[in-house]
Amino acid sequence: MLKDKVCVVTGGAQGIGRCIVETFAKNDAKMVFACDMNAAAMADLESDYSNVRAVELNVCDRQAIENFIAKIKQEFSNIDVLVNNAGITRDNLLDKMSEDDWDMVLDVNLKGVFNMTQAIAPVMIEAGIGSIITMSSVVGTDGNIGQSNYAATKGGVIAMTKGWAKEFSRKGAQVRANCIAPGFIETPMTVDLPEKVLDYMKNKTPLKRMGKPEDIAKGALFLASDNASFITGQTLKIDGGLVI
Template sequence: MFNNKICLVTGAAQGIGKAITLRLAEQGAEKIYALDMNHEMLSSAYADHANIEPVTVNICDRGAVRDLVESIAEQDGRIDVLVNNAGVTRDALIDKMTEQEWDFVIDVNLKGVFNLTQLIAPMMMENNYGSIVTMSSVVGTDGNIGQSNYAATKGGVIAMTKGWAKEFARKGANVRANCVAPGFIETPMTVDLPEKVLDGIKQKTPLGRMGTTEDITNGVEFLASDKASFITGQVLKIDGGLVL
């Protein structure tokens, strides 16, 4: 499905990002650049995968991101698939949220997505091909208590994605941009939640369970692939019916 494709995935050391990276490899991607700040975890995750190149980088560092994209352009001449997956949380009620908690989440979840997309999209348009999938959240569409910073970023990437869908294709380039909006998923970010909280989430979810990384990966794989060649500017909720 991804034969001869050059892909880049952020937040790739664990959880959803790792699952996406491995799925792209399984589906025949020529090369996958797996980005994360956790060098040790990143290197360990892909030690046995010849077509996955781990890259330790801070996506908020525009200079480092620019150097990386320029290097890929020189080596491979293109990036066919970009998955903006990296994300963080620093939850607090608005009257308790610090400026540092606000800035950190905005920088990673919003500025980081902007940095990668701004540098990669022109290459895609020049090559007349590209698929960009950005991780949003149901919190970005419907809000959540104690997550003003996170909601702002996840709503922001949806708005940017809709604009990009129009902007990137306005001169006829075959470049698409879409979002995936997960609900509550079993990842390292949710593993420490109390059992009582997890049970409450499951009870609120019509399908009666937490989502899995495979559930999210299936959606990303579809939107990134040519099977979704006539889909752009959309938000695919994968939440078990949590938000209807």
């Protein structure tokens, strides 16, 4: 599905991001750059897949991003797919949330998406084609208690994506921008939650289970592929019916 495509995935060391990297690699991507600050956690990706490269990258470091993109352009000339997956949480009720926790989440989850997209979108526009996929969340569409900072970022990337879908294509380039909004997903961030919390999540979801990273990766694969060539500016909810 991704034959000859060069892909960049942020937050690629674990969870959903890692699964997306592996899914892209298995579906014939020419090269998948798995970007994360935890380079050690990605070492086995390179040994397992000849078409994956692990890159230590901070999405808040604009100079590092610029240098990284320049190297890709020099070797491959183009970038076909960007998945903005890197993200963090620093949850707390509004009256207890520190300014540092607010700033940190917005810096990574919102500005980090802006940084990566601002660097890569022009490469796609010049080539006349590309797919940008950003991880939002059902929290970004419907809110959640104790996640003012996270909800602000995940709602913000949806708004940016809608604007980008109009902006990038205005001169005829087939550069698409879409979001994925996962529901409750089994990841390293949820594995240590108390059983009663996990049961609550499952019971609240109509399909009565938590999603798996593979569920999200399959959605990303679709949006990255030419099968989604007429889809842009959309938010795909993959949540088991949690938000209907």
